[in-house]
Amino acid sequence: MPWTTGKRSYLDPIHQDIILDRSKPSDELIIQLIDTPEFQRLRRIQQLGVSSFTFQGAEGSRFTHSVGVMHLASRLTDMLAEDNPVAAEIKPVIVAAALLHDVGHGPYSHVTEKIVGYNHEDWSGKLITGDTTINQILSSFSPDLPNQVASVLNKSFQPHWVSHIVSSQLDCDRFDYLLRDSYMTGTTYGAFALQRILSSLEIDQSADQIVVSGEKGLIAVEDYLFARYSMYAQVYYHKKNIAARALLMKLVKRAGELGSKICFMDESTQKWLLGSELTVNDYLELDDVQMTYHIKRWIKEADPILSDLAARFLHRRLFKASRLPCSDETAVASIHQAARAAVAKIGLDPDYYVCVETTGIRPYDYYRPTSSSEQTSIMVRTNGSTVQELSTLSPMVQALVKGNFETVWLICPAEAQSAISSLSELASSQ
Amino acid sequence: MPWTTGKRSYLDPIHQDIILDRSKPSDELIIQLIDTPEFQRLRRIQQLGVSSFTFQGAEGSRFTHSVGVMHLASRLTDMLAEDNPVAAEIKPVIVAAALLHDVGHGPYSHVTEKIVGYNHEDWSGKLITGDTTINQILSSFSPDLPNQVASVLNKSFQPHWVSHIVSSQLDCDRFDYLLRDSYMTGTTYGAFALQRILSSLEIDQSADQIVVSGEKGLIAVEDYLFARYSMYAQVYYHKKNIAARALLMKLVKRAGELGSKICFMDESTQKWLLGSELTVNDYLELDDVQMTYHIKRWIKEADPILSDLAARFLHRRLFKASRLPCSDETAVASIHQAARAAVAKIGLDPDYYVCVETTGIRPYDYYRPTSSSEQTSIMVRTNGSTVQELSTLSPMVQALVKGNFETVWLICPAEAQSAISSLSELASSQ
Amino acid sequence: MPWTTGKRSYLDPIHQDIILDRSKPSDELIIQLIDTPEFQRLRRIQQLGVSSFTFQGAEGSRFTHSVGVMHLASRLTDMLAEDNPVAAEIKPVIVAAALLHDVGHGPYSHVTEKIVGYNHEDWSGKLITGDTTINQILSSFSPDLPNQVASVLNKSFQPHWVSHIVSSQLDCDRFDYLLRDSYMTGTTYGAFALQRILSSLEIDQSADQIVVSGEKGLIAVEDYLFARYSMYAQVYYHKKNIAARALLMKLVKRAGELGSKICFMDESTQKWLLGSELTVNDYLELDDVQMTYHIKRWIKEADPILSDLAARFLHRRLFKASRLPCSDETAVASIHQAARAAVAKIGLDPDYYVCVETTGIRPYDYYRPTSSSEQTSIMVRTNGSTVQELSTLSPMVQALVKGNFETVWLICPAEAQSAISSLSELASSQ
Amino acid sequence: MPWTTGKRSYLDPIHQDIILDRSKPSDELIIQLIDTPEFQRLRRIQQLGVSSFTFQGAEGSRFTHSVGVMHLASRLTDMLAEDNPVAAEIKPVIVAAALLHDVGHGPYSHVTEKIVGYNHEDWSGKLITGDTTINQILSSFSPDLPNQVASVLNKSFQPHWVSHIVSSQLDCDRFDYLLRDSYMTGTTYGAFALQRILSSLEIDQSADQIVVSGEKGLIAVEDYLFARYSMYAQVYYHKKNIAARALLMKLVKRAGELGSKICFMDESTQKWLLGSELTVNDYLELDDVQMTYHIKRWIKEADPILSDLAARFLHRRLFKASRLPCSDETAVASIHQAARAAVAKIGLDPDYYVCVETTGIRPYDYYRPTSSSEQTSIMVRTNGSTVQELSTLSPMVQALVKGNFETVWLICPAEAQSAISSLSELASSQ
Secondary structure (H helix, E strand, O other), rough: OOOOOEEEEEOOOEEEEEEEOOOOHHHHHHHHHHHHHHHHHHHHHHHOHHHHHOOOOOOOOOHHHHHHHHHHHHHHHHHHHHHOOOHHHHHHHHHHHHHHHOOOOOOOOHHHHHHOOOOOOHHHHHHHHHOOHHHHHHHHHOOHHHHHHHHOOOOOOOOOOHHHOOOOOHHHHHHHHHHHHHHHHHOOOOOOOOHHHHHHHHEEOOOEEEEHHHHHHHHHHHHHHHHHHHHHHHHHHHHHHHHHHHHHHHHHHHHHHHHHOOOOOHHHHHHOOOOOOHHHHHHOOOOOOOOOOHHHHHHOOOOOHHHHHHHHHHHOOEEEEEOOOOOOOHHHHHHHHHHHHHHHHHHOOOHHHHHHEEEOOOOOOOOOOOOOOOOOOEEEEOOOOEEEEHHHHHHHHHHHHHHHOOOEEEEEEEHHHHOHHHHOOOOOOO | OOOEEEEEEEEEOEEEEEEEEEEHHHHHHHHHHHHOOHHHHHHOEEEEEEHHOOOOOOOOOOHHHHHHHHHHHHHHHHHHOOOHHHHHHHHHHHHHHHHHHOOOOOOOOOHHHHHHOOOHHHHHHHHHHHOHHHHHHHHHHHHHHHHHHHHOOOOOOOOOOOHHHHOOOOOHHHHHHHHHHHHHHHHOOOEEEEEEEEHHHHEOOOOOOEEEEEEHHHHHHHHHHHHHHHHHHHHHHHHHHHHHHHHHHHHHHHHHHHHHHHOOOOOOHHHHHHHOOOOOHHHHHOOOHHHHHHHHHOOOOOOHHHHHHHHHHHHHOOOEEEEEOOOOHHHHHHHHHHHHHHHHHOOHHHHHHHHHEEEEOOOOOOOOOOOOOOOOEEEOOOOOOOOEHHHOOOOOHHHHHHHHEEEEEEEEOOHHHHOHHHHHHOOOOO | OOOOOOEEEEEEEEEEEEEEEEEOEEEEEEEHHHHHHHHHHHOOOOOOOOHHHHHOOOOOOOHHHHHHHHHHHHHHHHHHHHHHEEEEEEEEHHHHHHHHOOOOOOHHHHHHHHHHOOOHHHHHHHHHHHHOHHHHHHHHHOHHHHHHHHHHHOOOOOHHHHHHHOHHHHHHHHHHHHHHHHHHHHOOOOOOHHHHHHHHEEEEOEEEEEEEEEHHHHHHHHHHHHHHHOOOHHHHHHHHHHHHHHHHHHHHHHHHHHHHHHHOOOHHHHHHHHOOOOOOHHHHHHOOHHHHHHHHHHOOOOHHHHHHHHHHHHHOOOOOOEOOOOOOOOHHHHHHHHHHHHHHHHHHHHHHHHHHEEEEEEOOOOOOOOOOOOOOEEEOOOOOOEEEEHHHOOOOHHHHHHHEEEEEEEEEEEHHHOOHHHHHOOOOOO | OOOOOOEEEEOOOOEEEEEEEEHHHHHHHHHHOOOOOOHHHHHOOOOHHHHHHHHOOOOOOEEEEEEEEHHHHHHHHHHHHHHHHHHHHHHHHHHHHHHOOOOOOOOOHHHHHHHHHHHHHHHHHHHOOOHHHHEEEEHOOOHHHEEEEEEEOOHHHHHHHHHHHHHOOOOOOHHHHHHHHHHHHOOOOOOOOHHHHHHHHEEOOOOEEEEEHHHHHHHHHHHHHHHHHHHHHHHHHHHHHHHHHHHHHHHHHHHHHHHHHHHOHHHHHHHHOOOEEEEEEEHHHHOOOHHHHHHHOOOOOOOOOHHHHHHHHOOOOEEEEEEEEOOOOHHHHHHHHHHHHHHHHOOHHHHHEEEEEEEEEOOOOOOOOOOOOOOOOOEEEEEOEEEHHHHHHOOOOOOOOHHEEEEEEEEEEEHHHHHHHHHHHHHHOO
């Protein structure tokens, strides 16, 4: 009997009806977790941070994405369980980890992380194992569950393949966000054959990993990696996104340095920006709404830099990013220096009005023992028993591994851009 | 030469590339209007208010919608101009009105309008003709433009057909929001044959109105009205939406009554909630971010009702709405009375924890001289010269006009619901 | 292990991967039935007959549609079986009936049926119970299966609800063809919320019928019926379709009357057209390829009418259909008579160059004991126990039942149309 | 005034309404060309040949595709004409060439071309410049038009960029078929950002070529080439397609060798299969319907090989294709030899029941003076004046150029496959 009180359904634009059945323990667990204040807070943190300045449709929250990841992890686990009954047993751990993988994100996610100096994954762990409603719910389901969920997220859970579902180069997180960001921004680039990939995934018990099976799976994974590449090239590293992030970073940096000189700053924001110890409850008060409200108020602050940066951000008068034609350190440093001088000349503080950022698309990389990269390679089972690393099978994927997709950006206000003649020559026109 | 500096493009999930060409005066006007702080403020007002509590994808803003309406009005005007060159001349008025039709919306739009007692259309007029950047830009384009744009929005502009494009039962506003809300919520119900409708619209110069032409147009309009009907039935009047709105109304009402007894309330919010005179600048400070931030802070206020309602709203512990099996006034009043008594019994204040709301779907109605309805009928040109009102041609549309789609809802907290035995019997189960 | 030899998958544009698992008896049965020459023949019979003359994308075959219906019936049966284990037991009967429901169609399906005088449902029965590979496969699965499958198709199977899945006003046949025809023609009108409807269907054991459950189901069914209405109005009864069918009927009629005077006519075609007794093997030779090849050859026949009609058909110089402004018998007869006279005047045989056809859209009707209609009503369970006929619950559906959607068409060649002045006045211009 | 008699519209599932306006000369020309028997014949030639055996939705005709290519060429020409008025002048040549580019295709297109030994492009030329209705229509539009259209198709037209629109590595033909084949088969792989590519194309007058402009264009072209790559890997070179084509080739080969010993073969088919000189009228009688009808009849022929191959084809009992693990000539030859022996051992004629085929995906290649390849490179304008060959700018595209995507297939009946033990080991399982 559908639609009766025993079921809860979420209508999702990507996955259509996501139905949770209270008679199934892992679904009941998910319903309770969704209903916590900690998880509802994700409604107030945008999935794509400042990207909606550039892609107007990109206004979705991490709440919506997290429910999507949980749904995909649930579907995938059910499919894997057909051949591996153990997957059904671990399901509560998997879906809870999938749902909660982003729960520790702060205001404007990745942008503030870098400047303020915290790590959203650490906070996810604290919210799962600390004094929270989430912890109570997980614990009453099973006393070990909080630690198990946290260990999936930090990749220490046994068996290892469980982490692959939630966090790897072929995980439900990426599956959901590529499709969702593609749908919300209106680009076609992020679309890929989700169903085909899910159908082709298997647990390789001997090596304790998730593998892609068969030729159809291989083609589908190539397609997925190409989608990832294109989304970075077109959306995530769009020059206006780079510029918007830089503006926000400078603004947050200024606020942090002014500290108590700022008239309006509430308690949790102050602790956070000034680097004081935050309790779990302090942290939970932080979100995009809080940050944006502060930025609105800061327009009226006395400090001219803070006030100016806040107004630029709120009214979307963003900085401009130019792609530098070089990437070697010395050349970049000298351009940076010239830009700082030029900006100073028109009366702006170079510490807040110029910066250099490097982006590098890496849609896929395989595990290299000698490198700092801790990527888990994507493995493909080409027939009965042989399992090979993906790039050895696909010239397309090799290109993605070897290609140099690095870009160095110089970012400053539009009026400074025109003031710097050497830069205007250097900058690519696009 | 595409993508050069003379063009600005918005990638929209519904309409794909919306390209504005600075070499065209009306496009340059639109670019300048979009860049005003007044219009950028719409990024902070959700299109569907509290609906994202029910339809998780419904997180888009009025900014995105407004750009979409402008785009449709621009396309339609270009199409109409093929046979009516006058449309090209009036285009700046049309697209500016389309872009700005929602600029006066306040926090959580329609929900607060009712409780706080203001009218977003009045505010749109003030922002267009008052002391704003928008007014400056319109005026420097042409001194009459602010008044012309305002008069399109209040339907006094001559020729009349111009207002039909922006605001009628077959207007670009509805075209955009049906498609967009359908896309964002993930339902298929709001989809209709946009291109077919646009192609079938004509200016009927003699009667100064927009008419639908031909049989293909008629079928497409039936389809559009059915989409509208379905979206009301499934999305806009979803019982959880009704419940979420009622909760927010009660919360705002409480805040308004407590007034200065509340510790945290910033200046513009206070003026607005307490009914003081608001300047244009005061009004522009209001948005969903401001409102939501206040609600967060109010959880810590001393007043138990305000604190409780704020926490319910923020953490999405909504009221429950039940469809009443009757609609005659006396019966409804007696159920309402019983519900108030039941709620009081479990210690809740009935003024804030129970209410009755009536919703009535009206996907289309024709003009009736004797009624208060000021609808402009949809007119169809069936052949060379004859123009007829739509419902006379379509049994489907007649059903939409005559059907009784009214529902009376009783709304209260879940815990009260179970306390009211008579109500639990009455409420439809769904 | 997906994609291994135990599974067969069909990639369908509507339903995506349709996977048949040889380890499941009913899937193995379906694979064997699909592989019969009798079923493969459906690749050579177009789903929409002559409609691809009007909607260029409408080139799909009954093979593709039949596999789609089987897939939907399989999904629906699995969903019903969750609450009714008996559905799982009957599944082979259901899916075989769904797969084979169109197996008896002849060349150009409905068009020739009327003229040649046969019934595709009778032939479906003969192919299932007669001396065919299909019969052998069904029989070796279970001796009763051929008769069971045939009885589902002629609605005598017990329990009755099984026939509802395959053939009723809310059946998998309609579900598939509305979605498919909509997709292939490129219209949006046929889209509806399939998943929502499937989820809302239940077996009502007491009344032995399929019912729609709950409010979400009701909205989804309204949407489905409106899609059906729109597809008739826009696609199935498009005036060019009416004209193309009439031309083909006249052509087939002429061939049947000329009989052995025609130089090229193969044996099975001859038996069929001249009304001789056909064996099952004779019938299986008939398909669109055979018919079209004959039409090509007939262009060179001596008979000027046959030759002319064949060339018109092959080169798509169709007749024209005009909507008559009246429908009462006398008026129509007098117009018909005038048209015949006018056609004769320009040297064409009125028996082959004029006709009158009536079409009547009936997207839904409920059971009426007094009428010849043998429709099974759509029943809705609004709550725990009450089941009501759909139109009593929905003003929209009432309009579909009561509306008069009948049209009378006059069809003749374009050159005749202009010759008939009175008709050119009468005909609606569209 | 839309939908009036001056316009003709085609509803296309890929491009939606394709509207031809009789008041525009080039549209009137297209309408007349579409209405010729020569062009209508394309309704009887499938776009994807035997692929519908593997991808059931792939049942569309070259008629539908050709109209789509014409539509894209028309849109692109209009866009180019904004900056290059000359494009508007040449438009009739461009759209006629786009419409007619496939008009010379024979039965089952590429499959029979190889065996029977003719060239569809030669026939396109003959149908355009020979004694046909098409030629009459083109000539009465302008005496030079037939030769101009033919020269666009054989790439000798001046200016050169005109041919690029219709036939190059970035042409409207590929644009249409990738999107259409993707849509019809139901795979997502062929989708790409058509609008983005069209917007980024420019005429480079100095080098007389079409170039892609800007970074957005570059990303869109990468995406398009990846779509092309994926469609080859998944659809066009699907192992079942390879097997179906091989079966049809053997069947046609046998028929050609038996020649007049076959009882049923009509005149034009006989001339064609036996290599006699064909008139334009003979050739126009050939189509898939004719071929398929012959195959049906040949099942009853006395020759056991012809009869068997015909039955296999009609009832879709295809050969099986296995990917060989090697590609060097000697190894392949020795496997081929072994397979022939094995097939002979089970009583089948190895000349008709075994073959080896090589496929090589080449989604893009640049011009190499030393090679036989006559590809026109894709050129990109990265800023104001510099134009570079695509692969020098994109690591992704370099991979497509350098990658080895060659596969050698061994094809034989299923029963033979199991008889050849060494082969069953060699064959990849997929």
